[in-house]
Amino acid sequence: CCCHVGSVNICLFFLSLNKLQGLYPGSEEGWQVYSTASDPDGRCVCTVVAPAQNLCKRDPRSRQLRVLTEQVQNVSQSLEVVDLRTSRDLQYVRESEPLLRGVDGRLLSYVDNPRMLTPKNLQIMLFCYSLGALRAELRNLTLLLASIQDQVGAYDYEELQQRVLLLESRLHGCMNKLGTSCGRLTAVSSPITVRASGSRFGSWMTDAMIPSSDSRVWSMDGYYKGRRVMEFRTMADFTKGQNFVQHLLPQPWAGTGHVVYNGSLYYNKHQSNILVQYHFRSRTVVLQRSLSGAGYNNTFPYSWGGSSDIDLMADEMGLWAVYTSIPNAGNILVSRLDPVTLEVMQSWDTGFPKRSAGEAFMICGTLYVTNSHLAGAKVHFAYHTNTSAYEYTDIPFHNQYSHISMMDYNPRERALFTWNNGHQVLYNVTLFHVIRSDG
Numbered sequence: 001c002c003c004h005v006g007s008v009n010i011c012l013f014f015l016s017l018n019k020l021q022g023l024y025p026g027s028e029e030g031w032q033v034y035s036t037a038s039d040p041d042g043r044c045v046c047t048v049v050a051p052a053q054n055l056c057k058r059d060p061r062s063r064q065l066r067v068l069t070e071q072v073q074n075v076s077q078s079l080e081v082v083d084l085r086t087s088r089d090l091q092y093v094r095e096s097e098p099l100l101r102g103v104d105g106r107l108l109s110y111v112d113n114p115r116m117l118t119p120k121n122l123q124i125m126l127f128c129y130s131l132g133a134l135r136a137e138l139r140n141l142t143l144l145l146a147s148i149q150d151q152v153g154a155y156d157y158e159e160l161q162q163r164v165l166l167l168e169s170r171l172h173g174c175m176n177k178l179g180t181s182c183g184r185l186t187a188v189s190s191p192i193t194v195r196a197s198g199s200r201f202g203s204w205m206t207d208a209m210i211p212s213s214d215s216r217v218w219s220m221d222g223y224y225k226g227r228r229v230m231e232f233r234t235m236a237d238f239t240k241g242q243n244f245v246q247h248l249l250p251q252p253w254a255g256t257g258h259v260v261y262n263g264s265l266y267y268n269k270h271q272s273n274i275l276v277q278y279h280f281r282s283r284t285v286v287l288q289r290s291l292s293g294a295g296y297n298n299t300f301p302y303s304w305g306g307s308s309d310i311d312l313m314a315d316e317m318g319l320w321a322v323y324t325s326i327p328n329a330g331n332i333l334v335s336r337l338d339p340v341t342l343e344v345m346q347s348w349d350t351g352f353p354k355r356s357a358g359e360a361f362m363i364c365g366t367l368y369v370t371n372s373h374l375a376g377a378k379v380h381f382a383y384h385t386n387t388s389a390y391e392y393t394d395i396p397f398h399n400q401y402s403h404i405s406m407m408d409y410n411p412r413e414r415a416l417f418t419w420n421n422g423h424q425v426l427y428n429v430t431l432f433h434v435i436r437s438d439g
């Protein structure tokens, strides 16, 4: 029978399920479509194995998107620098005002009595020097603004960003049409070590919202009372450890379960069950809300400890919190959160003891739990929120550095981000999806 995938008809010979299992997992290159038997209603059941990224990557829109994203990124970065400098310079001018008045008075007295001008009054020279520096900085700022104008060229910044978002959603639409944007996890690829940095425990990520024009990478070292977030312009910059700015959070964090979603960092405040939303562009905390009943302060961590009581994450369906409470006897609860209010919209009790879990991540509304943070770990358990049902799984992955303290799925990159013993490691995932179409 034939499968209709987007505008393409794919007709395949009958493949028995046995044969399918033999073929699978197949080439990492592209995606595969299998046609299995007709279902009881006589409709053809097709099976598509992702990753399907490559198919859409050949789309000319993909290249265009990359260039536009980079442009928007360049402009955002420059705007941020201008923003920082402007506030710093304004602060400087404000602080200089009283000083200037004092200098004025002293200058008048020097005119009256030039002998008072001793080396002790070097301060005046310094002041003049800093005025010169300020002027140089303002010159730099003007140059920067001019270069931003050049970069943006004919486009308005907002328009550029809109175009990126439109392209990204069209590409995502392309993947949706193929029916492979969501599915059941069946395999985890070999790891790729992106960088070795930081201590044994930490967290790193990109924005998990779809669509997004954001290519920044954030890194948060440590699990105890940290406040410093490193922000890199792109993955390439993160790999080289260059082109970064820092954010100092007003409230310290606990654990490694942070997530960046729609330009904000969501994290668990140190020694509390309060969730904090920190907005990167405005550099402010915009929201705080207690996750009612959630255990904290290393009461119900993952197997590696580290105050990993509350794990925030995002998938194709939105924002989630994974945690537990005393009434739930330490079994993992998964709650869908409203990203605007941080209120719990719905919760599921998975029945899996949190302290026995290595890590947990969400893909397409299904929670996957590993059985250990050490070597030999497997994806051992899956809980489907769509059916409120669980199953045991046996999906191996290579735990190269033998100590995973963070593992999160990013739906935009379709990859697992992990922090493994001071290494930042990525895995691709294979999602298995069945397309039903009339055959």
Ligand SMILES: *[C@@H]1O[C@H](CO)[C@@H](O)[C@H](O)[C@H]1NC(C)=O
Pocket: 067, 070, 071, 074, 151
């Ligand atoms: C963005 O900036 C980088 C480094 O300054 C430059 O190499 C690149 O060409 C710029 N990209 C675009 C699209 O302007």
Ligand SMILES: *[C@@H]1O[C@H](CO)[C@@H](O)[C@H](O)[C@H]1NC(C)=O
Pocket: 133, 136, 137, 140
């Ligand atoms: C101005 O920019 C140049 C080149 O980027 C840099 O070397 C210099 O330190 C800057 N000056 C000030 C005052 O920021």
Ligand SMILES: *[C@@H]1O[C@H](CO)[C@@H](O)[C@H](O)[C@H]1NC(C)=O
Pocket: 182, 183, 184, 363, 364, 365, 366, 384, 386, 387
């Ligand atoms: C629920 O989600 C899982 C995994 O994403 C999928 O395999 C399954 O078909 C879904 N079930 C229903 C009834 O939608």
Ligand SMILES: *[C@@H]1O[C@H](CO)[C@@H](O)[C@H](O)[C@H]1NC(C)=O
Pocket: 262, 263, 339
């Ligand atoms: C993302 O944030 C913007 C404001 O920064 C808001 O207008 C938009 O609704 C948010 N989108 C989602 C899906 O939360």
Ligand SMILES: *[C@@H]1O[C@H](CO)[C@@H](O)[C@H](O)[C@H]1NC(C)=O
Pocket: 271, 272, 297
């Ligand atoms: C958190 O745990 C530490 C160490 O066990 C303890 O000293 C501290 O009082 C606890 N704080 C809260 C708020 O429970």
Ligand SMILES: *[C@@H]1O[C@H](CO)[C@@H](O)[C@H](O)[C@H]1NC(C)=O
Pocket: 028, 029, 053, 054, 189, 190, 191, 192, 415, 426, 427, 428
């Ligand atoms: C994931 O797949 C893409 C496309 O095939 C590839 O470029 C990338 O290197 C892979 N990443 C990992 C971690 O294997």
